[in-house]
Amino acid sequence: MKIGFLGLGGMGAGMAANLIRGGHQVHLWNRSPAALEPLLALGGLAAADPVAAFDADVVISMLADDTATRAVLLDSGALDSARPGLIHLSMATLSVALIGELAERHRQRDLAFIAAPVFGRTDVAEAGKLNILAAGPAEAIAEVQPLLDLMGQKTWPLGDEPLSAAAVKIAGNFMIASAxxxxxxASALAKGFGVEPAQLLEIMGSTLFNAPVYRNYGALIAEQRYEPAAFRLVLGLKDVGLALAAGQSRHVPLPFASVLRDNLLEAVAQGDGERDWAALAQVAMRRSGQA
Amino acid sequence: MKIGFLGLGGMGAGMAANLIRGGHQVHLWNRSPAALEPLLALGGLAAADPVAAFDADVVISMLADDTATRAVLLDSGALDSARPGLIHLSMATLSVALIGELAERHRQRDLAFIAAPVFGRTDVAEAGKLNILAAGPAEAIAEVQPLLDLMGQKTWPLGDEPLSAAAVKIAGNFMIASAxxxxxxASALAKGFGVEPAQLLEIMGSTLFNAPVYRNYGALIAEQRYEPAAFRLVLGLKDVGLALAAGQSRHVPLPFASVLRDNLLEAVAQGDGERDWAALAQVAMRRSGQA
Amino acid sequence: MKIGFLGLGGMGAGMAANLIRGGHQVHLWNRSPAALEPLLALGGLAAADPVAAFDADVVISMLADDTATRAVLLDSGALDSARPGLIHLSMATLSVALIGELAERHRQRDLAFIAAPVFGRTDVAEAGKLNILAAGPAEAIAEVQPLLDLMGQKTWPLGDEPLSAAAVKIAGNFMIASAxxxxxxASALAKGFGVEPAQLLEIMGSTLFNAPVYRNYGALIAEQRYEPAAFRLVLGLKDVGLALAAGQSRHVPLPFASVLRDNLLEAVAQGDGERDWAALAQVAMRRSGQA
Amino acid sequence: MKIGFLGLGGMGAGMAANLIRGGHQVHLWNRSPAALEPLLALGGLAAADPVAAFDADVVISMLADDTATRAVLLDSGALDSARPGLIHLSMATLSVALIGELAERHRQRDLAFIAAPVFGRTDVAEAGKLNILAAGPAEAIAEVQPLLDLMGQKTWPLGDEPLSAAAVKIAGNFMIASAxxxxxxASALAKGFGVEPAQLLEIMGSTLFNAPVYRNYGALIAEQRYEPAAFRLVLGLKDVGLALAAGQSRHVPLPFASVLRDNLLEAVAQGDGERDWAALAQVAMRRSGQA
Structure with a gap:
C-alpha cells in the first residue's frame, strides 16, 4: 500500500514515523522541507509536492488548520489529481464546515473520505498511543485499520458520516478547555482563602477528578509552568472557535464556550498567547488581583 | 470518648452508623426523630435536644445548610452550653461566612472548631469511604483522627484555619457542577451532528476524562436518568451560590459559576429542581431545541 | 401632618429639605447626627431616636441598605412602637426579601406600608425632581401624594403590592448597569480600531441613545472621569446583587446581571470600588490591554 | 456626476430614490432586477451588470453582507474594472476583515474607498434621514457630501481610515442588541413580581432611557409585537457575530456580545429567527417559564 502523508508538524512527524517503522512506504510532504529529514533517515520518501503525495492508495493529511488544509489539498490541485478509489484520512482538527465541504468533494470524485481526528499530544503521537476517532465509509476504515493501529492505541468508530468524528473531536477539546x-x-477562589492551588488541585485530581486532563493540566496550573507550551493558547482559542462555529451551524448555544473565548482572548491580550493553554488559569488569578 | 452527633439525613446517618459500629458511644439528635431508629438499633443513644447532644467530648454536626446549622447550633443555645475543651467537627457544606462566624464564636468560648466537609454521596458515607477535608487546631484534629478514619477513606489536612477546608469543599463542588x-x-453539540451523547461521553470518560465525576454523571446524562436524585438540583443551585458568595467576599469573579447559577435557575423554572443535578445537562438540550 | 424622616445621607437630606421647605413639620433622625444640622437650620426638628421619629403620622425611611434598615426600623423597636394607622414610606432601594418581610410586618400591625423607591442622584433629590415609584394601599398613597410631589417630579403608580415598586426599581438599576x-x-472595541470612546459615545448618545443614562455616563466614560463618585461602584455591585437575588427568588435567570456581577467584582479587586460605577467601563479596557 | 448604485434591498432602494429625486443620474444594479422598477419610474437607469455600474464617478454599494459584497464587487470583476479616481462609498454593514481587504484593494488600484455605514431602518432611509458614519480620504468625502446629504440627516466624520466607521457601526449595533x-x-424580572413589562418599559423609556432605541424596541417587547420584522433576528445574530469577530481581531473580549450570541442562537433554535430581533426578549421569558 502506497501512502502519502502531508503535514509533518509535531503531531504528523510522530504519526508518520510510526507508519514507516511499521514497514510502510510513506511519501512525505511538508511545507517546510526540513521536517522531512529525520523521517527520510527512517526510510521515508520525499514527495515533490502535494500532487505527488496524492499519487497513492491512501493519503493522510495532518495540516495545521483549515487554511493550511484548504491551501495544500484544494488550491494546489492535489485533491483534483487523485485517482478514483483513493482513501483520504483527514486526521487534523478542522472545522465542521471544511469537513462537510471535503466530504462532498470526495463524494463527487468517488474518493473515500475518512475524518479521523485524534486525542493526544506530540509525545503520545510518537509513542503510537493516540486515541483516534474515525468516521467514514466502513470498508475504507477497515482497509486503513492497520495504519490506524500503528498510530493509535485505539480507534473509536463513529459511523459513516465524517462530520460525526469532527464534532466529537471539537466537543472533546471544548471539554478540556472547560476543565x-x-x-x-477554583484555584483563584481557593487562593482567596489562603489555600494554594497545588493543594486544591492535588486533592481533586486524586479523587473525583482522577483523570489525565485534571492531573496533567492541574500540575501545570499548580506550578504556573506555562512554558514550554505543549499546546499553545492561541491554538486553544482557535479550537474553541471551532466549537462555537460548529454550535452556531446547528443552533446550539454554548455559554461555557463563550466564556472560554472571552477569557482566552483576554489571555492573548495580556501576553499569554504563545504559552501553554493551561495559562488560561492566569486570567482568573489576574482578575481577582492575585496574579 | 463521648460523641454528640447532630443531623441524620442521608449523609449523617451513614457517618453516625460507622462511628457506632466502631464502638463509640454516640448521642444522636435529629430534627425529625424517625431518623434515629435504625441507629438506636445499632446501639446509638438518643439525645433529647441539641443542648444534650453538646454535653460531649466531641460534637459532629452534619446539618442541611446554613439555616439549619444556625438554628440548631446557635439559636437553640447548644453552642453556648458547651464546656471548654469540647471539639466540634462541622462536616456539612456551609457558607464561608457561617464557617468564619462559627470559628470566631468557638474561639471566644475556648472550644476547638474543625471544619471537615466531605466528598462522597450517601452510599460512600455508608461505606465509610468519604474523602474528608479537615482544617482546624492540629491537636484537635489528631484527637478525632480515629473518628475521621471510621467515616472516611482519607483525611486531607488543610491547616489550622477552618475556612480553608470550607473553601476547598466549595471549590470542589463548583468543579463538579462545571463538569x-x-x-x-458538549452533548448538545454532538447531538446537533447526529452523535448520541452516550457515544461522546463514553469516549471521553474512557480516555482523557477517565475519572469518577465524568463516568458517573456521564452515565446519568447519556441515559437521561435524572430520577431518583442522588443529589437534588436545588441543592446544586445552593452550592453554586456558596461559591459565588465565597468569591464575592474575596473579590474573585467566577464566570463559570455565574453561567451555572443561571442555568440551574432555568432548570428549576423548567421543573427539574427535584431531579438529580445531572439534569443541568437538559438545559443545553432544550435551548438548542433537542430535548 | 407630623412626619418622621430616617436616613439623611446625600439622597435623604435633599428629600427632607424639600419637605421642610414645603412647610411640613419633619422630625429627623440619622445615625450620624452631624447630618441634621443644615436641616435644623431650615426648620427641621431633631428626633432623639428611631422610636421618637416613629411617633408621627407619616414616616419616611431612606436608609443605606437592608442591614441599616433592619437595624434602625426593626432591631431598634421603632416599627413595633408605631401606632395603628401610621403610614410608612420606604424610599430606599432594598431587597425584595426585606420589602416582603416589611410588608408582612406592617400588615400584622395594621400599619400602611408603601414602597416608594426613587430614580435620580443627589442633585435631583435636592431639586425635588425625583422619579418616584409607588406601590402600596391606594388611600395611603393618595394621602402622602402632596409629600411625594414635593420630593419628585412625577410619581409612577404601581398598584397596591409594595414588591412591584421594589422590583421595578431593581430592574431599572440593572438596566443602567447594563448600559x-x-x-x-463598545468603547474597548472602538478603541481597538483607533476610535476614541468619546467619538463613539457622542455619536450614539446624540442619536439612537439620546437619553440621560447614555449621555451622562457616556461623558464620564469618555473622559475617564470616575472621581468624585456620584454613585460608588460598590453600591452598584450591591444593586446588581439585589437583581440577582430577586431573580433567584422567582427563578428568573439574568445572564447580563451575572456578567455585571463578575465585572464589578473584578473592578473592586482592581481598586475601583470607591470610584463612580461608570468605572465598570475600565474593566473592558484593561482586559483588552488598552487601559 | 455619474453614480453607480449596487444593492437595492429595503435600505438601498430608499437611498437610491433620494439620489434620483435629488437630480442625479443613477445607474442601478440589483441581483433581482424586479427591485429596479419603482426606481426606473423615478428616473433611474438600469446597469446591465456590476461592471457596468462601476463605469461611474461614484459607486455606492449597499449589499446584504460580506458574501454578497464579495461576489458582486470582487468575483464579478467589477472592482478590477474601475477607472482610477473612482470613489467607492461602501454603505453596508460589513466585517472589519472585509473592509480592511477592500481598503487595501482600492489603495492598490488608486481608487478612493469610503466606508459609510448608516444607522436607521428602511423608513428612515426612505425619508433621507439616516445617520451616516463616514471614514476615508477627506477630499473624496467632501466630494460626495452632497450625496450623503440627500440620504442622511447628518454625516459623522470618523477620519481617513475606513475601518473606523466600520468599527463604530458594529459597536453601535452591539449596543442596540445589548439594550x-x-x-x-428586566421584563422577565418584573413579570416575576407581577409587573407587566409594558409598565416597566414605559417608566424607564419615559425617564432615564428616553431614547429611540428604548422607546421603539420597548414598545415591541411590551406588546410582544415581533411581526412583521423591521430587522430580522437572524440579521441581528449576524451583526453580533461581526462584533465578536472584530473584537477577536483586536483581542477585545466582549462578554455581553457572547451572551447575545448564545441567546440569539437559542431564539433561532426556538423558531424566532425570522421575527424582529426584539424577539430576543422572549428568551428570558421562556427560560423563566413565563413565555
Whole structure:
C-alpha cells in the first residue's frame, strides 16, 4: 500500500514515523522541507509536492488548520489529481464546515473520505498511543485499520458520516478547555482563602477528578509552568472557535464556550498567547488581583 | 470518648452508623426523630435536644445548610452550653461566612472548631469511604483522627484555619457542577451532528476524562436518568451560590459559576429542581431545541 | 401632618429639605447626627431616636441598605412602637426579601406600608425632581401624594403590592448597569480600531441613545472621569446583587446581571470600588490591554 | 456626476430614490432586477451588470453582507474594472476583515474607498434621514457630501481610515442588541413580581432611557409585537457575530456580545429567527417559564 502523508508538524512527524517503522512506504510532504529529514533517515520518501503525495492508495493529511488544509489539498490541485478509489484520512482538527465541504468533494470524485481526528499530544503521537476517532465509509476504515493501529492505541468508530468524528473531536477539546477554566476559577477562589492551588488541585485530581486532563493540566496550573507550551493558547482559542462555529451551524448555544473565548482572548491580550493553554488559569488569578 | 452527633439525613446517618459500629458511644439528635431508629438499633443513644447532644467530648454536626446549622447550633443555645475543651467537627457544606462566624464564636468560648466537609454521596458515607477535608487546631484534629478514619477513606489536612477546608469543599463542588455543564453543552453539540451523547461521553470518560465525576454523571446524562436524585438540583443551585458568595467576599469573579447559577435557575423554572443535578445537562438540550 | 424622616445621607437630606421647605413639620433622625444640622437650620426638628421619629403620622425611611434598615426600623423597636394607622414610606432601594418581610410586618400591625423607591442622584433629590415609584394601599398613597410631589417630579403608580415598586426599581438599576457595561465594551472595541470612546459615545448618545443614562455616563466614560463618585461602584455591585437575588427568588435567570456581577467584582479587586460605577467601563479596557 | 448604485434591498432602494429625486443620474444594479422598477419610474437607469455600474464617478454599494459584497464587487470583476479616481462609498454593514481587504484593494488600484455605514431602518432611509458614519480620504468625502446629504440627516466624520466607521457601526449595533437584551431580562424580572413589562418599559423609556432605541424596541417587547420584522433576528445574530469577530481581531473580549450570541442562537433554535430581533426578549421569558 502506497501512502502519502502531508503535514509533518509535531503531531504528523510522530504519526508518520510510526507508519514507516511499521514497514510502510510513506511519501512525505511538508511545507517546510526540513521536517522531512529525520523521517527520510527512517526510510521515508520525499514527495515533490502535494500532487505527488496524492499519487497513492491512501493519503493522510495532518495540516495545521483549515487554511493550511484548504491551501495544500484544494488550491494546489492535489485533491483534483487523485485517482478514483483513493482513501483520504483527514486526521487534523478542522472545522465542521471544511469537513462537510471535503466530504462532498470526495463524494463527487468517488474518493473515500475518512475524518479521523485524534486525542493526544506530540509525545503520545510518537509513542503510537493516540486515541483516534474515525468516521467514514466502513470498508475504507477497515482497509486503513492497520495504519490506524500503528498510530493509535485505539480507534473509536463513529459511523459513516465524517462530520460525526469532527464534532466529537471539537466537543472533546471544548471539554478540556472547560476543565482548565474550572480549575483556574477554583484555584483563584481557593487562593482567596489562603489555600494554594497545588493543594486544591492535588486533592481533586486524586479523587473525583482522577483523570489525565485534571492531573496533567492541574500540575501545570499548580506550578504556573506555562512554558514550554505543549499546546499553545492561541491554538486553544482557535479550537474553541471551532466549537462555537460548529454550535452556531446547528443552533446550539454554548455559554461555557463563550466564556472560554472571552477569557482566552483576554489571555492573548495580556501576553499569554504563545504559552501553554493551561495559562488560561492566569486570567482568573489576574482578575481577582492575585496574579 | 463521648460523641454528640447532630443531623441524620442521608449523609449523617451513614457517618453516625460507622462511628457506632466502631464502638463509640454516640448521642444522636435529629430534627425529625424517625431518623434515629435504625441507629438506636445499632446501639446509638438518643439525645433529647441539641443542648444534650453538646454535653460531649466531641460534637459532629452534619446539618442541611446554613439555616439549619444556625438554628440548631446557635439559636437553640447548644453552642453556648458547651464546656471548654469540647471539639466540634462541622462536616456539612456551609457558607464561608457561617464557617468564619462559627470559628470566631468557638474561639471566644475556648472550644476547638474543625471544619471537615466531605466528598462522597450517601452510599460512600455508608461505606465509610468519604474523602474528608479537615482544617482546624492540629491537636484537635489528631484527637478525632480515629473518628475521621471510621467515616472516611482519607483525611486531607488543610491547616489550622477552618475556612480553608470550607473553601476547598466549595471549590470542589463548583468543579463538579462545571463538569456537568461542560458534558451537557458538549452533548448538545454532538447531538446537533447526529452523535448520541452516550457515544461522546463514553469516549471521553474512557480516555482523557477517565475519572469518577465524568463516568458517573456521564452515565446519568447519556441515559437521561435524572430520577431518583442522588443529589437534588436545588441543592446544586445552593452550592453554586456558596461559591459565588465565597468569591464575592474575596473579590474573585467566577464566570463559570455565574453561567451555572443561571442555568440551574432555568432548570428549576423548567421543573427539574427535584431531579438529580445531572439534569443541568437538559438545559443545553432544550435551548438548542433537542430535548 | 407630623412626619418622621430616617436616613439623611446625600439622597435623604435633599428629600427632607424639600419637605421642610414645603412647610411640613419633619422630625429627623440619622445615625450620624452631624447630618441634621443644615436641616435644623431650615426648620427641621431633631428626633432623639428611631422610636421618637416613629411617633408621627407619616414616616419616611431612606436608609443605606437592608442591614441599616433592619437595624434602625426593626432591631431598634421603632416599627413595633408605631401606632395603628401610621403610614410608612420606604424610599430606599432594598431587597425584595426585606420589602416582603416589611410588608408582612406592617400588615400584622395594621400599619400602611408603601414602597416608594426613587430614580435620580443627589442633585435631583435636592431639586425635588425625583422619579418616584409607588406601590402600596391606594388611600395611603393618595394621602402622602402632596409629600411625594414635593420630593419628585412625577410619581409612577404601581398598584397596591409594595414588591412591584421594589422590583421595578431593581430592574431599572440593572438596566443602567447594563448600559454602562455595553458602553464600556463598545468603547474597548472602538478603541481597538483607533476610535476614541468619546467619538463613539457622542455619536450614539446624540442619536439612537439620546437619553440621560447614555449621555451622562457616556461623558464620564469618555473622559475617564470616575472621581468624585456620584454613585460608588460598590453600591452598584450591591444593586446588581439585589437583581440577582430577586431573580433567584422567582427563578428568573439574568445572564447580563451575572456578567455585571463578575465585572464589578473584578473592578473592586482592581481598586475601583470607591470610584463612580461608570468605572465598570475600565474593566473592558484593561482586559483588552488598552487601559 | 455619474453614480453607480449596487444593492437595492429595503435600505438601498430608499437611498437610491433620494439620489434620483435629488437630480442625479443613477445607474442601478440589483441581483433581482424586479427591485429596479419603482426606481426606473423615478428616473433611474438600469446597469446591465456590476461592471457596468462601476463605469461611474461614484459607486455606492449597499449589499446584504460580506458574501454578497464579495461576489458582486470582487468575483464579478467589477472592482478590477474601475477607472482610477473612482470613489467607492461602501454603505453596508460589513466585517472589519472585509473592509480592511477592500481598503487595501482600492489603495492598490488608486481608487478612493469610503466606508459609510448608516444607522436607521428602511423608513428612515426612505425619508433621507439616516445617520451616516463616514471614514476615508477627506477630499473624496467632501466630494460626495452632497450625496450623503440627500440620504442622511447628518454625516459623522470618523477620519481617513475606513475601518473606523466600520468599527463604530458594529459597536453601535452591539449596543442596540445589548439594550434589547437588558430590556428582555428586566421584563422577565418584573413579570416575576407581577409587573407587566409594558409598565416597566414605559417608566424607564419615559425617564432615564428616553431614547429611540428604548422607546421603539420597548414598545415591541411590551406588546410582544415581533411581526412583521423591521430587522430580522437572524440579521441581528449576524451583526453580533461581526462584533465578536472584530473584537477577536483586536483581542477585545466582549462578554455581553457572547451572551447575545448564545441567546440569539437559542431564539433561532426556538423558531424566532425570522421575527424582529426584539424577539430576543422572549428568551428570558421562556427560560423563566413565563413565555
Amino acid at each position: 482548565i477554566e474550572a480549575m483556574g476559577e | 456537568i455543564e461542560a458534558m451537557g453543552e | 454602562i457595561e455595553a458602553m464600556g465594551e | 434589547i437584551e437588558a430590556m428582555g431580562e
